Amino acid sequence: MPVITVKHLTKSYQTQKKREGLAGSLRDLVNPIYEDKIAINDISFSIEPGELVGFIGPNGAGKTTTLKTLSGLLYPTSGTVRVLDQDPWERKDSFLRSISLVMGQKNQLWWDLPASESFSLNRDIYSIPDNVYKRNLKTLVEMLDLGSVLDVQVRKLSLGQRMKAELVAALLHDPKVLFLDEPTIGLDVTMQSQVREFIKTYNRTHDGAIMLTSHYMADVVELCKRVIIISEGSILYDGELSGVISKFSSHKIIEVILQDGTTKTYKVPRSKIAEKTAKLIADLPISDINIKEVAIEDIIRQVFAKK
Ligand SMILES: Nc1ncnc2c1ncn2[C@@H]1O[C@H](COP(=O)(O)OP(=O)(O)OP(=O)(O)O)[C@@H](O)[C@H]1O
Numbered sequence: 001m002p003v004i005t006v007k008h009l010t011k012s013y014q015t016q017k018k019r020e021g022l023a024g025s026l027r028d029l030v031n032p033i034y035e036d037k038i039a040i041n042d043i044s045f046s047i048e049p050g051e052l053v054g055f056i057g058p059n060g061a062g063k064t065t066t067l068k069t070l071s072g073l074l075y076p077t078s079g080t081v082r083v084l085d086q087d088p089w090e091r092k093d094s095f096l097r098s099i100s101l102v103m104g105q106k107n108q109l110w111w112d113l114p115a116s117e118s119f120s121l122n123r124d125i126y127s128i129p130d131n132v133y134k135r136n137l138k139t140l141v142e143m144l145d146l147g148s149v150l151d152v153q154v155r156k157l158s159l160g161q162r163m164k165a166e167l168v169a170a171l172l173h174d175p176k177v178l179f180l181d182e183p184t185i186g187l188d189v190t191m192q193s194q195v196r197e198f199i200k201t202y203n204r205t206h207d208g209a210i211m212l213t214s215h216y217m218a219d220v221v222e223l224c225k226r227v228i229i230i231s232e233g234s235i236l237y238d239g240e241l242s243g244v245i246s247k248f249s250s251h252k253i254i255e256v257i258l259q260d261g262t263t264k265t266y267k268v269p270r271s272k273i274a275e276k277t278a279k280l281i282a283d284l285p286i287s288d289i290n291i292k293e294v295a296i297e298d299i300i301r302q303v304f305a306k307k
């Protein structure tokens with residue numbers, strides 16, 4: 001049975017439409033006009049136990065809105081959402097104990113307290129048994145190498161240390177389902193790969209499911225076999241990451257290295273590769289030749305640009 005099932009989910013936000021000028025502002029106060037903005041438009045997908053799915057798309061595509069709806073923070077406008085066979089919006093205790101939403105852009109720890117205090121607060125909120133709490137805390141802190149900063153005020157931590165502490169806080173209760181919304185945003189390369197490694201291990205050792213959004217393609221390429229691409233509230237692609245290349249890239253790259261050591265590259269339609277290769281070999285003093293796929297980053301950039 002899937003861990004997450006989303007059917008025809010639509011979510012619109014009601015926003016206030018502003019009238020022009022001072023008189024308009026006054027009228028807005030007395031008689032506001034509202035309009036609906038559709039953030040996600042009829043999306044459907046399901047996620048099986050053990051999956052780590054990349055949920056990617058340009059700014060404003062609807063990723064955070066989807067993750068918030070799946071966590072029960074937002075009520076769907078229409079359609080149905082089931083997570084661990086529950087309706088997230090009911091926010092039952094048993095549901096909240098089995099999920100976690102981590103937002104890289106938002107601080108969920110107490111700013112003026114050391115992280116360790118936020119952790120014990122979460123122990124109480126989730127009524128985590130003492131032995132489980134101790135075990136999880138130890139494992140998480142070791143994996144993320146956070147031991148030396150647990151008693152430092154959160155406001156004094158570096159961005160990467162804070163993000164790791166956010167992860168610890170979010171995972172102490174052993175959630176089965178994780179929604180990770182840009183967990184590596186703003187981190188340096190080393191921290192990014194540490195957090196990535198951590199996510200990979202968590203996924204391997206827990207048979208729930210993880211949905212991950214990121215604007216860094218390296219995260220997606222490293223972690224996700226499957227991606228769901230969303231743009232302007234609609235799903236453009238749902239399948240293997242490797243399939244993105246064949247579906248969206250009409251071209252391959254031929255790279256030739258000439259005998260004088262210089263390199264030339266040609267972007268060639270898939271159907272013309274053999275022909276073009278033969279012609280290059282006949283025409284040029286070539287010492288080596290490579291045929292490469294367009295980088296996945298570039299393809300996804302193209303897909304987004306087209307929309
Ligand atoms: N609270 C809100 N009220 C009104 N509109 C909103 C609200 N939150 C988001 N939106 C709009 O809904 C759309 C989807 O936003 P969302 O935050 O889900 O995008 P996203 O894919 O997470 O983007 P990003 O990559 O920038 O984080 C955007 O057009 C956004 O402006």
Ligand SMILES: [Mg+2]
Nearest residue numbers: 063064065181
């Ligand atoms: Mg977002």
